[in-house]
Amino acid sequence: MDFRLTPDQDAVMSAIDKLARQFELKPTDFHGFALYGRELEKELEEGQYFDIALVPELGPLSAAMAVERLARSPYTAEIALSMLVRPQLSGEWPRPLALVENDRPGRFVATAKTILMIEGESIGIVQPGAKDVEAVDSLFAYPMGKLKAGVKTTPLSSAEAANIRKWLRIALAAEASGLLQAAIASTVEHLSLRKQFGRPLGTFQALRHRMAECAVLAGGVRWLALKAAGTADEGDAALAALHAQESATRIVYDVHQMFAAMGMTLEHPLHLWTYRLKALFSELGGRGGQAAAVAEHCFDAAA
Amino acid sequence: MDFNWDVEQQTFRSTVRAFLAANLPSDWESLAHGPASESQAAFSKKFCTALAGTGLLVPHWPKRWGGRDADAWTSFILAEEMWEAGEPRGGQYMNVNWIGPTLMRFGSEDQQARYIPPMARGETIWCQGFSEPEAGSDLASLRTRAEKDGSVYRINGQKIWTSYAGHADTCFLLARTSAGKSGMSVFLLPMDTPGIIVRQIPSIIGEGDIHEVFFDNVEVPDSALLGTEGQAWEIARASLSLERVGIPRFALATRMLHRAVETLKRAGRFGHGAVESAAKARAACEAARFYSYGIVDQRRHGIATGPEASAARFATVMAERLVGEFAVEYVPEALSGGDPMLLAHHQRAIVAGIASGAAEIQLNLIATELLKLPREPR
Numbered sequence: 278m279d280f281r282l283t284p285d286q287d288a289v290m291s292a293i294d295k296l297a298r299q300f301e302l303k304p305t306d307f308h309g310f311a312l313y314g315r316e317l318e319k320e321l322e323e324g325q326y327f328d329i330a331l332v333p334e335l336g337p338l339s340a341a342m343a344v345e346r347l348a349r350s351p352y353t354a355e356i357a358l359s360m361l362v363r364p365q366l367s368g369e370w371p372r373p374l375a376l377v378e379n380d381r382p383g384r385f386v387a388t389a390k391t392i393l394m395i396e397g398e399s400i401g402i403v404q405p406g407a408k409d410v411e412a413v414d415s416l417f418a419y420p421m422g423k424l425k426a427g428v429k430t431t432p433l434s435s436a437e438a439a440n441i442r443k444w445l446r447i448a449l450a451a452e453a454s455g456l457l458q459a460a461i462a463s464t465v466e467h468l469s470l471r472k473q474f475g476r477p478l479g480t481f482q483a484l485r486h487r488m489a490e491c492a493v494l495a496g497g498v499r500w501l502a503l504k505a506a507g508t509a510d511e512g513d514a515a516l517a518a519l520h521a522q523e524s525a526t527r528i529v530y531d532v533h534q535m536f537a538a539m540g541m542t543l544e545h546p547l548h549l550w551t552y553r554l555k556a557l558f559s560e561l562g563g564r565g566g567q568a569a570a571v572a573e574h575c576f577d578a579a580a
Numbered sequence: 581m582d583f584n585w586d587v588e589q590q591t592f593r594s595t596v597r598a599f600l601a602a603n604l605p606s607d608w609e610s611l612a613h614g615p616a617s618e619s620q621a622a623f624s625k626k627f628c629t630a631l632a633g634t635g636l637l638v639p640h641w642p643k644r645w646g647g648r649d650a651d652a653w654t655s656f657i658l659a660e661e662m663w664e665a666g667e668p669r670g671g672q673y674m675n676v677n678w679i680g681p682t683l684m685r686f687g688s689e690d691q692q693a694r695y696i697p698p699m700a701r702g703e704t705i706w707c708q709g710f711s712e713p714e715a716g717s718d719l720a721s722l723r724t725r726a727e728k729d730g731s732v733y734r735i736n737g738q739k740i741w742t743s744y745a746g747h748a749d750t751c752f753l754l755a756r757t758s759a760g761k762s763g764m765s766v767f768l769l770p771m772d773t774p775g776i777i778v779r780q781i782p783s784i785i786g787e788g789d790i791h792e793v794f795f796d797n798v799e800v801p802d803s804a805l806l807g808t809e810g811q812a813w814e815i816a817r818a819s820l821s822l823e824r825v826g827i828p829r830f831a832l833a834t835r836m837l838h839r840a841v842e843t844l845k846r847a848g849r850f851g852h853g854a855v856e857s858a859a860k861a862r863a864a865c866e867a868a869r870f871y872s873y874g875i876v877d878q879r880r881h882g883i884a885t886g887p888e889a890s891a892a893r894f895a896t897v898m899a900e901r902l903v904g905e906f907a908v909e910y911v912p913e914a915l916s917g918g919d920p921m922l923l924a925h926h927q928r929a930i931v932a933g934i935a936s937g938a939a940e941i942q943l944n945l946i947a948t949e950l951l952k953l954p955r956e957p958r
Contacts, residue, residue, distance in 0.1 A: 278582065278583065278584070278585060278586075278589070278653065278873055278876075278877060279581070279582045279877065279880075280581050280582075280873070280874060280877040281581065281877075281881065282581055283581065286581060338581055338583075461951075465951050465952065465953060468953055469952075469953060469954055476954075476957065477954045479947075479953035479954045480953075480954050480955065480956050480957060481956075482944070482956055485943070485944065485947035485948075485953055485956070486940065486943045486944075486947070488947060488951055488953065489894070489942075489943040489944075489946035489947045489950075489951065490894070490943065492891065492946055492950060492951055493871075493891045493894045493895050493898070493946065494898075496867075496871065496888075496891050496895070497863075497864070497867025497868070497870075497871065497895055498867075500867055500870035500871060500874065501863065501866060501867055501870065503581070503583075504583050504866075504870055507581065507582070507583035507584075508583050508584070513866075515859075516859075516862060516863045516866050517863075519859055519860065519863045520860075520863035520864070520866075520867055523860055523863065564856065564860075565852070565856060567859065568855050568856040568858075568859035568860070569855060569859075571855075571858075571859035571862055571863070572850070572855045572858070572859060575859075575862055576838065576841045576845075576858065576862070
């Protein structure tokens with residue numbers, strides 16, 4: 278165990294941090310549901326950041342840290358699957374990637390060049406044509422799209438499917454970790470400035486304790502996400518995704534409660550994090566799905 | 581960043597496990613009930629003496645005091661393995677973790693020579709005289725007085741919730757020598773001094789665990805004062821930073837969760853509800869583990885520990901709660917004679933947010949120091 282960043286990790290994270298700082302603020306005139314960061318995506322492409330998991334000195338752990346850092350931006354782009362899942366696919370598959378589960382609308386499906394489709398226990402893969410997908414309106418703060426019926430996918434082998442499922446879980450946890458940190462930071466700022474009864478809301482213990490609990494949960498999500506990226510263990514991946522969905526469910530409620538009506542507006546950026554988190558609640562089978570994976574991978578040995 | 585154990589760490593863990601396997605008696609699990617019970621206290625002395633004999637009691641202490649200057653990971657791996665096994669060291673974990681190191685830093689030569697070697701040999705039990713009936717979380721309001729009279733201090737007052745007091749040889753006592761926060765001092769008080777009365781408080785958490793301790797004109801020589809008069813706050817803070825990571829409770833919690841799941845599986849009772857609750861508890865244990873490892877890593881690299889330590893403690897409290905509640909809901913027979921180790925875990929888990937300070941104090945610290953929320957008005 279050694280949690281210091283290596284010089285290579287430090288260098289790449291400094292570069293990612295510098296890049297992310299350009300996309301820190303929601304444009305004041307943006308009042309939509311999903312703030313698509315095309316410029317952010319372009320910069321990541323040009324800097325070849327989508328492939329950092331393949332660089333031996335960096336690997337998936339650095340990619341997870343990058344995913345987490347970039348998810349803190351109010352801008353969204355298809356980053357997590359490109360950085361963490363795509364490098365695991367055999368063969369060349371173009372990005373952006375998207376995931377379709379149970380024929381439901383999915384994140385980035387309308388613009389994806391490669392689609393992974395979960396059908397029961399198996400996973401199929403396809404490069405969709407323009408006519409195979411369509412954008413859908415959504416409350417979720419990701420661009421959502423739908424794969425039209427009848428599109429044929431190529432099934433992954435069961436070993437590859439298991440591996441991809443694992444990295445999808447890690448990608449979910451890393452993305453959730455960044456979103457949670459940003460939502461909490463935004464709420465802390467609000468509680469520090471907004472006064473009622475003559476004092477900042479953040480001085481009231483009822484709110485302080487709730488926020489502190491949220492912070493502890495979010496910190497745990499971060500540890501489990503990074504650990505899973507570091508060990509590439511199936512059990513660790515399931516624990517990370519479960520803790521992410523479980524913690525996010527509670528934290529999203531709490532931060533909206535702290536913001537009250539202000540958090541309901543599209544003028545405030547809160548939904549750009551919380552409605553991305555809500556889109557993640559149901560992925561990969563939701564908490565029940567992750568729990569089943571934990572049971573399979575973590576509870577098979579006798580105590 | 582590396583999430584794997586290095587060879588030295590793995591070897592050390594194996595050594596500790598081998599020692600436990602060779603030294604815990606076959607009836608250990610029923611003995612583990614009540615960390616301060618007569619039977620366990622007697623066993624712990626034998627066990628700690630044997631640990632000391634193989635260099636596993638105080639490996640992280642300086643060579644001068646019987647250790648080998650091992651790093652923070654060594655002492656934490658040791659603590660994890662001990663706690664996971666049901667803490668066969670009993671109350672001596674306090675000597676090893678913070679009382680010894682505190683005396684090394686603040687003790688006089690005479691105090692060090694008198695108290696540290698018996699600790700390093702595993703021969704002595706200490707108790708911590710901090711909480712009082714009117715001074716719990718608000719420790720600075722303590723009332724026990726130590727009045728100087730020539731070359732002695734005369735101590736009057738009362739402590740409460742004192743663990744291990746029934747078996748302790750010495751008390752690490754906080755008492756008031758003058759008014760205010762700066763008027764608190766630490767005394768090293770032999771428990772056989774006349775005027776000390778110990779009364780055990782019957783409790784849910786096991787035989788012999790918590791006590792009231794009364795001090796009625798207890799006279800100690802002024803050589804019993806640790807450091808200087810009024811230095812208690814500084815000493816307590818330094819002690820706390822040594823103990824910041826706290827007990828690795830997640831280790832036993834994880835093991836007991838696995839045991840509860842095995843019990844359910846054998847009985848064909850590991851259904852959907854149980855799976856989801858168990859998995860959430862398992863994730864919380866793992867989060868607590870890595871929070872704690874984060875603090876150990878900071879200590880290993882000489883980084884001052886900040887409010888993350890409070891977050892680590894609270895994560896541990898949440899994990900203990902989930903595991904404890906899981907066992908009560910799905911393996912209730914454990915509380916009715918079904919499994920002594922699950923019962924012992926339950927008794928330890930229910931104090932996770934209370935022992936060594938209310939968890940709500942940690943939440944206050946997290947809000948102020950980690951989140952930087954404005955302070956509450958006082």
